[in-house]
Amino acid sequence: xxxxxxxxxxxxxxxxxxxxxxxxxxxxxxxxxxxxxxxxxxxxxxxxxxxxxxxxxxxxxxxxxxxxxxxxxxxxxxxxxxxxxxxxxxxxxxxxxxxxxxxxxxxxxxxxxxxxxxxxxxx
Amino acid sequence: xxxxxxxxxxxxxxxxxxxxxxxxxxxxxxxxxxxxxxxxxxxxxxxxxxxxxxxxxxxxxxxxxxxxxxxxxxxxxxxxxxxxxxxxxxxxxxxxxxxxxxxxxxx
Numbered sequence: 382x383x384x385x386x387x388x389x390x391x392x393x394x395x396x397x398x399x400x401x402x403x404x405x406x407x408x409x410x411x412x413x414x415x416x417x418x419x420x421x422x423x424x425x426x427x428x429x430x431x432x433x434x435x436x437x438x439x440x441x442x443x444x445x446x447x448x449x450x451x452x453x454x455x456x457x458x459x460x461x462x463x464x465x466x467x468x469x470x471x472x473x474x475x476x477x478x479x480x481x482x483x484x485x486x487x488x489x490x491x492x493x494x495x496x497x498x499x500x501x502x503x504x
Numbered sequence: 505x506x507x508x509x510x511x512x513x514x515x516x517x518x519x520x521x522x523x524x525x526x527x528x529x530x531x532x533x534x535x536x537x538x539x540x541x542x543x544x545x546x547x548x549x550x551x552x553x554x555x556x557x558x559x560x561x562x563x564x565x566x567x568x569x570x571x572x573x574x575x576x577x578x579x580x581x582x583x584x585x586x587x588x589x590x591x592x593x594x595x596x597x598x599x600x601x602x603x604x605x606x607x608x609x610x611x
Contacts, residue, residue, distance in 0.1 A: 427591065427602055427603070427604045427605050428548065428591055428593070428602040428605075429602070430599055430600040430601065430602070433600075441598050443599045443600075444505075444599060445599075477547055477548075488595065489553060489554075489595070490538035490550055490553035490554075490593070490595060491538065491540070491548075491550060491593070491595075492550050492553075492559070494547040494548055494549070494550075495547065496546075496547055497547050
């Protein structure tokens with residue numbers, strides 16, 4: 382059973398860079414069967430997709446965040462990372478690492494979710 | 505961007521009731537529609553994918569239907585564990601979009 386665990390600073394100052402890691406167990410980051418994603422949820426609000434990364438390294442980002450976001454993988458550590466620069470209070474949210482399977486080159490629904498990590502943007 | 509609109513936003517019901525939640529997409533999403541359940545302080549859990557396929561291990565009282573732009577999630581007989589917030593999500597087009605959520609509360 383795949384498990385995802387987010388880690389990173391819980392407090393980031395405005396204008397700085399948010400950096401989170403997701404450690405994957407029970408599955409390989411290098412498998413073409415899976416894709417990896419980040420989703421966030423501001424307190425009391427709905428879920429927002431941030432972006433996906435696929436086998437081979439191709440990425441797709443939410444246009445609303447695209448210029449500030451980068452998702453990458455570290456195959457040596459079996460980890461997925463999220464970096465978001467120039468953060469503001471509006472980026473305060475619980476950030477989830479998510480995964481799904483790829484079937485016939487088509488990403489399927491988000492099947493595995495990490496427990497989430499709260500990141501607060503404040504000076 | 506596609507917009508996903510759920511109705512109702514809040515639903516009050518009793519144990520044993522049959523309830524239906526609707527999700528409408530502003531554009532065609534085929535059957536690339538998922539439903540997930542979220543409880544306070546917890547991560548969402550996938551219930552249904554491809555609009556009507558029940559994830560393994562999810563109770564059979566949950567069912568999904570629809571295609572194109574209109575979808576429904578039905579719980580045939582509410583159990584105490586089902587009181588939570590439910591989200592639909594389209595994954596046919598980028599950006600992936602979630603509905604605003606339907607909070608299912610005890611009457």
